[in-house]
Amino acid sequence: MNRYTWRTGLLEAVMVLVGLVFxxxxxxxxxxxxxxxxxxxxxxxxxxxxxxxxxxxxxQKAGLxxxxxxxxxxxxxxxxxxxALAAAAAYPLARSTRHWSRWVFAVFMLGLLxxxxxxxxxxxxxxxxxxxxxxxxxxxxxxxxxxxxxxxFMYTGFLRSLDPxxxxxxxxxxxxxVRAFVRVVFPLMRPITGTVVILNVIFVxxxxxxxLLYLSGSGRQTIPVALFGFVGQYVSQWPMVFAGLIIGxxxxxxxxxxxxxxxxxGFAGGLKG
Amino acid sequence: MATVATSSFQKHRDGxxxxxxxxxxxxxxxxxxxxxxxxxxxxxxxxxxxxLVPSAQGGWWAFTDWDGISPVKHFVGLDQFRTLWHDQxxxxxxxxxxxxxxxxxxxxxxxxxxxxxxxxxxLKSRNILRVLFFAPAVxxxxxxxxxxxxxxxxxxxxxxxxxxxxxxxxxxDWLGDPDVALWSVVAVVVWQFAGYSMVIFLAGLQSIPQEIxxxxxxxxxxxxxxxxxxxxxxxxxxxxxxxxxxxxxxLKLFDQVWVMTQGGPGGAxxxxxxxxxxxAFQFNKYGYSIAxxxxxxxxxxxxxxxxxxxxxxxxxxxx
Numbered sequence: 001m002n003r004y005t006w007r008t009g010l011l012e013a014v015m016v017l018v019g020l021v022f023x024x025x026x027x028x029x030x031x032x033x034x035x036x037x038x039x040x041x042x043x044x045x046x047x048x049x050x051x052x053x054x055x056x057x058x059x060q061k062a063g064l065x066x067x068x069x070x071x072x073x074x075x076x077x078x079x080x081x082x083x084a085l086a087a088a089a090a091y092p093l094a095r096s097t098r099h100w101s102r103w104v105f106a107v108f109m110l111g112l113l114x115x116x117x118x119x120x121x122x123x124x125x126x127x128x129x130x131x132x133x134x135x136x137x138x139x140x141x142x143x144x145x146x147x148x149x150x151x152x153f154m155y156t157g158f159l160r161s162l163d164p165x166x167x168x169x170x171x172x173x174x175x176x177x178v179r180a181f182v183r184v185v186f187p188l189m190r191p192i193t194g195t196v197v198i199l200n201v202i203f204v205x206x207x208x209x210x211x212l213l214y215l216s217g218s219g220r221q222t223i224p225v226a227l228f229g230f231v232g233q234y235v236s237q238w239p240m241v242f243a244g245l246i247i248g249x250x251x252x253x254x255x256x257x258x259x260x261x262x263x264x265x266g267f268a269g270g271l272k273g
Numbered sequence: 274m275a276t277v278a279t280s281s282f283q284k285h286r287d288g289x290x291x292x293x294x295x296x297x298x299x300x301x302x303x304x305x306x307x308x309x310x311x312x313x314x315x316x317x318x319x320x321x322x323x324x325l326v327p328s329a330q331g332g333w334w335a336f337t338d339w340d341g342i343s344p345v346k347h348f349v350g351l352d353q354f355r356t357l358w359h360d361q362x363x364x365x366x367x368x369x370x371x372x373x374x375x376x377x378x379x380x381x382x383x384x385x386x387x388x389x390x391x392x393x394x395x396l397k398s399r400n401i402l403r404v405l406f407f408a409p410a411v412x413x414x415x416x417x418x419x420x421x422x423x424x425x426x427x428x429x430x431x432x433x434x435x436x437x438x439x440x441x442x443x444x445x446d447w448l449g450d451p452d453v454a455l456w457s458v459v460a461v462v463v464w465q466f467a468g469y470s471m472v473i474f475l476a477g478l479q480s481i482p483q484e485i486x487x488x489x490x491x492x493x494x495x496x497x498x499x500x501x502x503x504x505x506x507x508x509x510x511x512x513x514x515x516x517x518x519x520x521x522x523x524l525k526l527f528d529q530v531w532v533m534t535q536g537g538p539g540g541a542x543x544x545x546x547x548x549x550x551x552x553a554f555q556f557n558k559y560g561y562s563i564a565x566x567x568x569x570x571x572x573x574x575x576x577x578x579x580x581x582x583x584x585x586x587x588x589x590x591x592x
Contacts, residue, residue, distance in 0.1 A: 008395060015391045019402050022409070022464065028430045029420050043423075043430040044437065081319075089316035095308035104313055111324045115525055115573050117546060118566040119327035121553050122334065126327065145323020148316050177309050206413040208528045213554070224415040228532070231419055238423060245416045256411045260404045263411070267469065268476035 033242035058244035061234065067226035068251065074136050074211075074222055075204045078143035082151050082200050083193060085144065090155030091181055095164065105156065111149035124213060134218030139211055143204050151196045158192040159185075198259075198266040205252055223248045335564040340557050353564035362540055363565065366548045370572075373459055373544060374523030381463045381519050382512075385470025390500075392471065393478045403475070406468035414465065418532035421461045422448065425533070448534055451541035458542055461529050466522070470515045477511030478504070513584040517577055524573050545569045
C-alpha cells in the first residue's frame, strides 16, 4: 500500500504543479521587489539585474521600523493578557460544577457568534470618550476582550481532560489555590498555551480594520496600516512597494518557517476542541 | 472561531461537560471547591467592556437616528431598517455578501479537501507542499490583497502569464469589470485560505486508522467508493469545522475588498462590512451603519445555526 508506484508519481507531479500555481504570486512578489525602479520588462520575467536597494528605500519611506515596533508591542501586550486572563478564567470554569459556571461559560461562547462589526462603532465612541484613540493601549484592550472567548474555550477544553490529581496534591500539601494554579496548573497547560499564543499572535499581527480605526492619523501605526498608507502614497513604484510588503510580512513568515510543524498543528488541532 | 462555538454547543448538547463527581472521588471535589471563582472576573471585565456592552449598545442604537456627533439620539423605531429595505445599494451588498460567502465556502473547501487528499498520500514532497499550501494563511491579508491587485492589473502578471501559455483570449480587466471583480476577490480569499482548510482536513484524515482504508480496499471498494463511504463520514467533524469557519469568514469579508476595490467598480464588490464602514466613517450615518451591523449579526447567527443543525444531524447519522 505504501509503495511508490507510477500512480503516486503521477499524483506527485500534479501536486507539484498545483504547488507552483500557488507559489506563483509569491514569485512575482519577490521578483518585482528585486527589480530596478522603472524596469519595464514583463511582470513575469525574472529580474535582469537584481538589487536590494528597494528594501532600504521602503524601510525609510514607509517608516517600517516604527510600525514593526508598534506591532510587536501591541501583539505582545495583547497575547500576554489573553493568555493570563483566559487561563485563569478557564480554571474555575472547567473545575466548578455550579450553575453560575455553566452560565458564565455560555456567555463567553456567545462572544464567538457576535460579529465584531456590531460592537465596532459603540466601542469606538467609548474609546474616544476615554481619550484612548490613537493609543496602542486601545488595541491591546480590544484584542484581549475580542479573543478571550475563543482562548477560554481552548483552555477549558484542555483543563477538563487534565487530571486534577496534580493540583490536588499541591492543595493537600497546603499550597493556596492561587499558588496551585500558578505553580502547578498553568505549567501543565503548556501545550495548549502554545496553540493559543500562535493563533492569537497571527491574528493580532495581521489585523487591519481595528488599527485602521483606532490608530488612524496618530502616526503610531501597526504594520498592516503602515503598509496600507505606504502603498497608497507610492502606488506606481511597485518594486519599492513590494519590498515594503515583504519586510512587513517577514517577521511572521520567518516564525512560520522556523516553527511550521508546531504552527500547522496549532491551527489544525486547536480547532478540534 | 465559528468552529469553536460549534463544538462548545456540541458539548452542551451531548451532555453536561461536567458530570457530577462519583461519590468516591472526594479528592476531585476538593479541586472543584478550590478553583477560585473570582479567577473569571478579569476576563469577564475585558469581555464585557469590549464585546458585551458595545454589542448591546449597538443593538439599541440601530433603532435611533444618531449621526455620531450630536449628543442626542432619537428613537426612530424601525426606520433604519425600512430605509435599509428600500436602499438598493444595501440590498446589493447583502446579495454580494451571501454570494461571496457561499462561493468561498464551496470552492475553498473543495480545493482544501483535494489538497489534503493529495498531501496525505505518500509523496516525497508532501512536507514541502504542506508548508507551501498553508503559507498564504499566515500572511497579512492586506499584503496578499496588494499583491493580487498588482497581479490582476490589465498589464499585470496574470494577463502576461495567460498570454505566455497561449490562453491570451482569457485576458480580463480582473478588478475593473463589474461582472468579474467579485470573482477575482473570491479567488484571492480561496488562494489564501484553501491551505487552512487543507490543514484541518488533513488532521481529520490522519485520525482515520490505516486499517480502515486497507479493509475497504480489500473488500474491493474503488477510490471513489472508498472516499464516499469510508473517508467522508469519518471526516464529518473536520467538514463541519471547515464549513463553519469559511462561511462566517466569508460573511465578514472586508480586508481584501477594501484594499483591492474599495467596493467598486460601481458597488460590484461592496459587502456588508465595507458598506458598514463607509456609512459610519465616511457618511457619519452611525445609526444606519449599526442597523446594518445588526443585520450582519442576524445573518451570521442564522446561517451558522442552520448549518450547524444540518451538519450535526449528518454527523449523527454517520456515526
